[in-house]
Amino acid sequence: xxxxxxxxAAALYLVGAVIIYVLAGLLLAHGATCQGRxxxxxxxxxxxxxxxxxxxxxxxxxxxxxxxxxxxxAAALLLLGIDYGLTPDGRSLPGSAVHSCFxxxxxxxxxxxxxxxxxxxxxxxxxxxxxxxxxxxxxANTTELRGQVREIYGEMRRxxxxxxxxxxxxxxxxxxFLGCRPSGHFYEYIPKTTAxxxxxxxxxxHGSLGNFRGYLWVWKRMADEYGFAxxxxxxxAGNWDEPGGEEAIEQARRYCxxxxxxxxxxxxxxxxxxxxxxxGLGARRAPQAYRGLIFISPVLDEDVLLADPFVAxxxxxxxxxxxxTADNRIPVSYISGAAHLIAKRGLRLEYEPYDGQTHxxxxxxxxxxxxxxxxxxxxxxxx
Numbered sequence: 001x002x003x004x005x006x007x008x009a010a011a012l013y014l015v016g017a018v019i020i021y022v023l024a025g026l027l028l029a030h031g032a033t034c035q036g037r038x039x040x041x042x043x044x045x046x047x048x049x050x051x052x053x054x055x056x057x058x059x060x061x062x063x064x065x066x067x068x069x070x071x072x073x074a075a076a077l078l079l080l081g082i083d084y085g086l087t088p089d090g091r092s093l094p095g096s097a098v099h100s101c102f103x104x105x106x107x108x109x110x111x112x113x114x115x116x117x118x119x120x121x122x123x124x125x126x127x128x129x130x131x132x133x134x135x136x137x138x139x140a141n142t143t144e145l146r147g148q149v150r151e152i153y154g155e156m157r158r159x160x161x162x163x164x165x166x167x168x169x170x171x172x173x174x175x176x177f178l179g180c181r182p183s184g185h186f187y188e189y190i191p192k193t194t195a196x197x198x199x200x201x202x203x204x205x206h207g208s209l210g211n212f213r214g215y216l217w218v219w220k221r222m223a224d225e226y227g228f229a230x231x232x233x234x235x236x237a238g239n240w241d242e243p244g245g246e247e248a249i250e251q252a253r254r255y256c257x258x259x260x261x262x263x264x265x266x267x268x269x270x271x272x273x274x275x276x277x278x279x280g281l282g283a284r285r286a287p288q289a290y291r292g293l294i295f296i297s298p299v300l301d302e303d304v305l306l307a308d309p310f311v312a313x314x315x316x317x318x319x320x321x322x323x324x325t326a327d328n329r330i331p332v333s334y335i336s337g338a339a340h341l342i343a344k345r346g347l348r349l350e351y352e353p354y355d356g357q358t359h360x361x362x363x364x365x366x367x368x369x370x371x372x373x374x375x376x377x378x379x380x381x382x383x
Contacts, residue, residue, distance in 0.1 A: 017047045026128050027121060032150060033157075035086045036121030038079055046076025080116070087115045088166035097190055098220070100165040104184025104251075106234075114170035119213055120153035122169060126209070136329050141358055148363040149214065156217045165213065168234050172210030175236025183248035186233040187216045190261055191223050200266035200381050201229040201256050202294070205249065205282075207273025208238045215272070218366045226374035228381075231256050240271075240278025241301075249282040253289055266381050270294035270373075272362055273330070280304040287313035292380045294373060295321045297330060297361050300338045311345045318380045319349045322369060324357030350376070 020043060028040035052069035056062045090108035092099045102108055109115065114122070127142040127149070156162045165187070174180045193199065202223075206215060211234040219230040233252040235245055249269075257264040269290045271279035276298025283293055284304050293314075298321065304310060319342070323335045332353060339351040352372060357365050 013050060017051070021047060023125065023129070027117070027125050030124055030128065031121040032124055032153070033118045033121055035083060036117050038083050038086070039117050042076045042079035042083060045072050045079070049073040049076070083116050084111060087111075088164045090115075090166045091164065093161045093164055096161040097192055098161050098165065098216070099188050100168070100185070101188060102185050105182035106168075106171065106184040108166060108168075109170050110166065112170040114167045114173065119167040119169060120149060120157070122167070123149045123153075123212065123214070138328070141328070141360070144358060144364060145360050148360060152214045152217055152363060152366075156213065159217075162213060162217060162220075167213065169210050169212075171234055172237050175239070181236035181239075181242060181244055183233070183235055183244055183251060185211075186231055186252050186255070187211065187213070188232070189216060189220050189223055189230040191227065191229065193227060198263035198266075199227065199229045199261060200268065200291070200377065201231055201259075201262045202268045202270050202377070203249070203252055203256060203282075203290075204230060204232040205240060205269070205271040205275030205278040206232065206234070206238050207271075207275045207297075210234070210237060214363070218362060218370070221366075222370040222374050225370065226378060228377055229262055231262075235278075238274045238278075240275065240281060245278060246281050246285055249278055250285065253282070253286065257289070264289075266291050268292045268294060268377065268380070270296065271298060272296045273359065274299050277301050280310075283314065284310050287317075290317070292318040292377075293320070294376075295319070295323075296369070297323055297327060297359050298335070299330060300335065302338055302341065305338070305342055306345060311347060314347055317348060318376070318383070319347055320373070320376050321349065321351045322354065322361065322372065323351075324354045324359065324361040324365075326356050327359045327361070329359040 024040045024043040028037050031037045031040060049069040049072045052065050056065040059065060087110050090100060090110060124146055127146040131137045131142055168185055171185065204219060211232060216230065216232055223230055231252055233248050235248045253267060256262050256267050267290050269279050269282050276295045279293055279295060280301045281304065283290055321339055323332060325332045339349060343349045354361055354365055362369055
């Protein structure tokens with residue numbers, strides 16, 4: 001009976017090992033960082049060790065097989081130890097304008113997969129894997145996204161104050177695989193300024209698959225140019241309509257309102273993709289707390305945005321929608337139709353389509369997006 005249980009366990013391990021082996025092979029072949037490739041080698045060396053130990057119970061020359069297995073395992077552990085030594089410690093540099101803040105049930109996990117494999121490599125690997133699971137992620141989309149990830153994260157790797165923060169994609173994985181969405185983490189970027197008055201702040205809600213540092217890097221360049229701060233809370237895989245989502249938004253808003261450098265009268269709520277749903281919910285919950293709304297390649301919840309209480313609360317405040325005409329995930333016809341209905345209700349809506357741009361507009365047209373949002377914020381802040 002014991003042998004049968006061991007055999008079943010070994011068979012299950014082999015199935016899982018094949019999948020992990022393929023992923024590690026892709027990471028080794030396409031990873032952009034030495035740390036990511038180091039992790040891939042550690043996995044490729046370490047996975048066969050348990051299988052060899054199992055085979056040793058059936059084959060001759062057990063000592064030789066066990067020796068090989070132990071050597072592979074030791075080599076894998078050594079490489080993982082080196083990998084861990086290369087991971088960021090999650091602490092901001094002294095005097096840095098950017099911080100990764102943990103409160104409540106959240107904490108930085110240096111030894112998590114999200115940090116043993118750099119975020120850049122995780123996203124690149126996702127562009128090879130996700131198309132097999134998501135038919136909307138076609139070759140053109142993934143190739144475009146992969147190029148943008150390499151470019152944006154390549155820039156960010158030259159900024160030590162961003163690199164030392166590490167990643168919080170472990171919170172995404174907890175949501176995807178365990179249904180657990182602890183709130184309390186947020187990124188913040190507060191540019192240094194000599195101005196006496198407080199800074200306006202954009203409260204940014206990420207989309208599906210998590211709070212990427214790449215988003216903060218794009219916002220950082222806008223913030224520097226136009227003089228506003230960024231606070232970007234994390235909520236698992238970005239399903240802001242799930243229990244706890246509105247509370248996470250409200251928690252971040254209260255932080256902004258209490259911050260001595262940020263202007264509580266000029267908080268703008270922005271959301272990307274599924275974060276657009278969070279914008280609607282947050283704006284409905286506390287309409288008096290926000291100066292304006294920004295939707296980028298968004299999911300728009302018309303039941304929220306067209307409801308009479310929402311319209312009454314937002315009639316005199318500016319709303320901006322940016323969307324790509326080639327977005328195959330959220331069709332432009334859907335956004336155009338919703339924008340027409342919102343404007344018809346008398347709301348101050350500005351809708352700007354970007355010709356030929358896909359769902360990754362925030363990355364692929366970041367210079368145009370930066371200019372548009374920056375000018376819009378400047379005008380809105382002067383109202």
